[in-house]
Amino acid sequence: MQRTLFRALENHFQNYNLFLLSLSSTSKTPISFTRRNHTHDTGVEFSGVRETIRWETNPDGFTLVQMIRNCINHRYVSHGKQLHCYALQSGFASNVYVNTALVSFYAKVVSLDDAHKLFDEMSQPNVVSWNSIISGYVHSGNLYKALSLFLELNQSDLLPDAYSFTSALAACGQLSLLLLGMSIHSRIILYGLESSVVVANCLIDMYGKCSSDDGAIHVFNELKYKDVISWNTVIAACARNRRLELASDYFYQMPYPDTVTYNEMINGISQFGDIDEAIKILKSMPNPNSSSWNAIISGYVVKNRAWEALNFFTQMKARSVVMDEFTYSSILSGIACISALRWGTLLHCCVIKQGLVTSMMIGSALVDMYSKCGQVKDAEMLFQFMPRKNIVTWNALISGLANNGESHKVVQYFEELKDAKGLKPDDITFVNVLAACSQCQMPLERAYEYLISMNDDYGIKPKPNHLASIIRLMGHHGQLCKAESMIYELGFGSCPSVWRALLGACGACGDLDVAKVAAAKLRRLEDNEVGYVILSNINKDRGNWVDATAVWDLMRDEGVVKEAGFSRI
Incomplete structure (x- = not known):
């Protein structure tokens, strides 16, 4: 060989x-x-x-x-x-x-x-050899493969070292595999490596990313020697899990906060707290950088305050703060939400002028922005000229085409994606593909093939939004009884959004029998009037005024009150 x-x-x-x-x-x-x-x-x-x-x-x-x-x-x-x-x-x-x-x-x-x-x-690889290949898979994003190799190492005659555990913990954190992370933690204690500050920092990070802030705090408090990374990691763990007061306590206890410390606080407060407080911290920073400003912009976008994000972006520009791909991708996401096409094209020019046009992150954000602004042809052309694409890029285009009624192109690009080297569809891809099947009323068999392929070929379990698209398509084909059975077969009997989709499909095809079942199920799951109101409207649309009145009588008997609406002339 x-x-x-x-x-x-x-x-x-x-x-x-x-x-x-x-x-x-x-x-x-x-x-x-x-x-x-x-x-x-x-x-x-x-x-x-x-x-x-x-x-x-x-x-x-x-x-x-x-x-x-x-x-x-x-x-x-x-x-x-x-x-x-x-x-x-x-x-x-x-x-x-x-x-x-x-x-x-x-x-x-x-x-x-x-x-x-x-x-x-290699006839006899040592632990460093194992670490090299495991960390390679972690850095490439093939996290399950990395964990599989780590488990092989664990079962071999070699003993994992600190570096082995840090790679495995990084994979667990990114995949939010808390139970496996806890199991690895027990191994670390068994091998006496819990006192290593590097290993402890990775444990804190893993627990934080797995939404176990208590686990992160416990490891931090047990650590005798804490370096800057230890403090920054526990602050990040608290901030990303909405424990802002505790994050603030650690922030003020930390002996020598650095730029990363400030940025973690700004990011957490921007996402889950008062952005004005985050701006105060930004102003108090000795050396703010691009990430500091980006966190504020991202916070505005997450809170659907895109115009304020744009205002802050212009301040950033006026102060000559260096803008990177994170800056542009965040602000472009905000622009996409408000369909501000003129701003989007202006920023596209800035991206070209700054030499960032080859950035995959910015390219994906531009495709998304043009799509949401209704400029699907521009989005498609930009996609075609991008030298490198990841699954986010493909999803941005496929989603844009689906939302703009280009259903046949959605299927066309999906077939191209399946042949793309090193990429595979994810659950977001299938949401848009199945929605496109429903929009263009494809044959049910084709939609079933996609649903089966999602699970069998890509290991993606169907979610409520996948099933909702299939149900709408089944409504077009008059197969709502079969749709009701499918809800139970796939284990979504207690999911309100699926029953709401079934009720909507009943309205489209006028199936009152299934509509009554769906409305009653919604009433039990959500305890509000939505299901009955839709059922009443279906009866009225079909001219069944007696049944519509009966539904309102039933609502009155059960004490369900429809909230009054308001109009202004």
């Missing part, structure tokens, strides 16, 4: 022998390898870069590891692969330290698939 890999690498690099000559010299003195005006492998030219590496004629394993690390730090893809060739040719193929460095190189710079292949070929 190694010989095959060696041949593939050697064929790939025609200048391999020249590179080996640069590694060695006929003299026995050290030589230097200098790179000037190097063009980065990603195509970005770095003028004036000078990197000097020195080694002996026949570099040993330690020197080779250092050289590979240098390729990782500077993302020298081709040179890293050539060092792999040199390692294979020079007998370092069985050196666990060299192989571990190569696993790290491929994971961080080239491809996780290649890193995993190399890892699998």
Whole structure:
């Protein structure tokens, strides 16, 4: 296997022998390898870069590891692969330290698939080798795979170290897997690593992201030595879980708050508290940065105060605060909510002028903004010209097309997404696809295929909004009795929004029998008049005034009162 890999690498690099000559010299003195005006492998030219590496004629394993690390730090893809060739040719193929460095190189710079292949070929990987591949999957966002590998390590003859646990805890936090995180915590205590400040900080972060602020506080209080990261992490855990008073207490207890500390407080208060208080903290900061201002803008947008967000954005611009992709994506989200197209196009110009047009985050926000402003063609054109797209980008376009009635294009782009390398639809994608099926009244069989594929092919369990779209489509096809059965089969019998969707579908097709069942179910689940009012309106629309009156009599007998509406002339 190694010989095959060696041949593939050697064929790939025609200048391999020249590179080996640069590694060695006929003299026995050290030589230097200098790179000037190097063009980065990603195509970005770095003028004036000078990197000097020195080694002996026949570099040993330690020197080779250092050289590979240098390729990782500077993302020298081709040179890293050539060092792999040199390692294979020079007998370092069985050196666990060299192989571990190569696993790290491929994971961080080239491809996780290649890193995993190399890892699998190692006869006796050490714990550092395991850590390299696990952390690679964490950083790439493949969190379940990272946790699967961590569990394999846990079952091997090797003992996980602090770094192993920090990677696993990071994955648990991002996935909100509290029970698994607690299980890992028990292992940490078993191995006597709970006193490590690095591990403790990761535990605090994990508990905070899993909405267990009490767990985060407990770990923090038990920690004897607390560094700046410990304080910042517990403040963030309290703030993101709406315990603003406790976050404030820690903030004022902290010996030396830094910019991150202030930003965590501003972000928490902006999201869940009084934005004016957050602005006061911003003004009191010794060195506010872009993130400080971004938190305020994001807070305004979350609270549906987009015009105030724009006003704050103009203040940021007037003070020459550096604007990054987070600034623009946040303010564009606000603009999308109020359909302020002129502001959106103005900001698009600013993005181009600032050289951020290739940002995937900003591109996704622009696609969303143009879609919500009704400019679907502009959104589609922008999407087509984006060099890189993630699932957020695809969802922004698919959602925009669905909301603007372009149902057939929704299905078209969904089929393209299924073939996109490295991407797969998520639950938001399927919400829009199923909504499009309902809007254009597709055959039920097609919608069923999507619903089944969602679970079988992508592991996404149906949610109420998925089922609601299917129910509306079934209403168009007059299959509401079957829809009622499906609600129970999929376990949504106690979900009001699903019954509301069924009642609405009954109104569209005039099925009074199922409507009565849905209205009664809604009455029990929500304890308000909504179901009965809809049922009464269905009867009136069908000309059944006697039944409509009977519904109102039933409401009166049960003590249900419809809230009065108001109109103004």
